Amino acid sequence: MSEDRVLAGELATAAGQLLLQIRAESDLRGKELGAEGDRRSNDLLLERLAAARPDDKVLSEESADDKSRLHAERVWIVDPVDGTREYGTDGHTDWAVHVALWSAESGLIAGAVALPALDVTYVDSGEPVAATTGLASSALGERPRVVVSASRAPAFSRAVVEAIGGELLPMGSAGAKAMAVVRGEADAYVHAGGQYEWDSAAPVAVAQAKGLWCGRIDGSALVYNQDDTYLPDLVICRPELRDAILAVTASS
Ligand SMILES: Nc1ncnc2c1ncn2[C@@H]1O[C@H](COP(=O)(O)O)[C@@H](OP(=O)(O)O)[C@H]1O
Numbered sequence: 614m615s616e617d618r619v620l621a622g623e624l625a626t627a628a629g630q631l632l633l634q635i636r637a638e639s640d641l642r643g644k645e646l647g648a649e650g651d652r653r654s655n656d657l658l659l660e661r662l663a664a665a666r667p668d669d670k671v672l673s674e675e676s677a678d679d680k681s682r683l684h685a686e687r688v689w690i691v692d693p694v695d696g697t698r699e700y701g702t703d704g705h706t707d708w709a710v711h712v713a714l715w716s717a718e719s720g721l722i723a724g725a726v727a728l729p730a731l732d733v734t735y736v737d738s739g740e741p742v743a744a745t746t747g748l749a750s751s752a753l754g755e756r757p758r759v760v761v762s763a764s765r766a767p768a769f770s771r772a773v774v775e776a777i778g779g780e781l782l783p784m785g786s787a788g789a790k791a792m793a794v795v796r797g798e799a800d801a802y803v804h805a806g807g808q809y810e811w812d813s814a815a816p817v818a819v820a821q822a823k824g825l826w827c828g829r830i831d832g833s834a835l836v837y838n839q840d841d842t843y844l845p846d847l848v849i850c851r852p853e854l855r856d857a858i859l860a861v862t863a864s865s
């Protein structure tokens with residue numbers, strides 16, 4: 614595995630452990646805990662990236678946007694806590710830390726998604742694999758499961774599950790939802806209505822390496838390190854579901 618991928622995995626895991634510790638030791642809950650976790654996880658990621666990769670730029674949800682990244686060769690795209698709402702709520706495991714690396718030459722070249730409450734970090738293998746070997750070995754179920762935001766499910770959610778004869782599974786965090794598809798617990802993740810580059814960069818890097826199809830709801834490519842970091846919609850799904858899902862989402 615490339616050194617960048619190893620670093621992405623180490624940083625996401627370390628930030629996740631810090632977040633677990635903060636949650637265990639703090640009396641804060643809700644938005645206050647989310648804000649504290651965001652700030653301290655961001656500090657850890659920025660410090661460790663500055664030490665390990667001093668020449669690279671960083672785009673973080675929790676930092677001022679340094680536009681020099683637009684001319685950089687390599688940009689780390691990080692979300693210190695994804696699923697902030699769930700992190701602040703007792704009993705939730707659907708929150709994540711995202712660390713991705715984008716290069717001007719090749720787009721996303723490394724990605725790690727830590728799910729600290731589940732004690733697991735997913736790192737993209739860097740080797741594109743066939744869908745049949747990369748995905749969970751289970752065949753597509755009779756009723757494919759579609760994960761959607763627990764608080765902001767897209768308007769087309771119901772139409773998507775009707776088109777594929779599936780069922781909806783609400784869940785927090787873009788990273789947690791994408792990794793549910795990577796694990797084979799779900800078959801697709803659809804989102805629309807708002808999101809930013811840091812919400813999807815690392816999850817997409819991992820999901821693509823697993824042979825999942827990733828793109829916008831109109832079928833176009835997800836493009837990162839843009840001036841405007843708003844990237845409001847995406848589909849991550851088993852390739853065999855792509856056409857049926859896009860038939861609904863592209864016309865919505
Ligand atoms: N309509 C919207 N506008 C902006 N961001 C959105 C959004 N819907 C979801 N997101 C962001 O996408 C991430 C996953 O959301 P959800 O849990 O609802 O699926 C969250 O990231 P953060 O927790 O990092 O803010 C959330 O803020």
Ligand SMILES: [Mg+2]
Pocket residue numbers: 674692694695696787811812
């Ligand atoms: Mg996020």
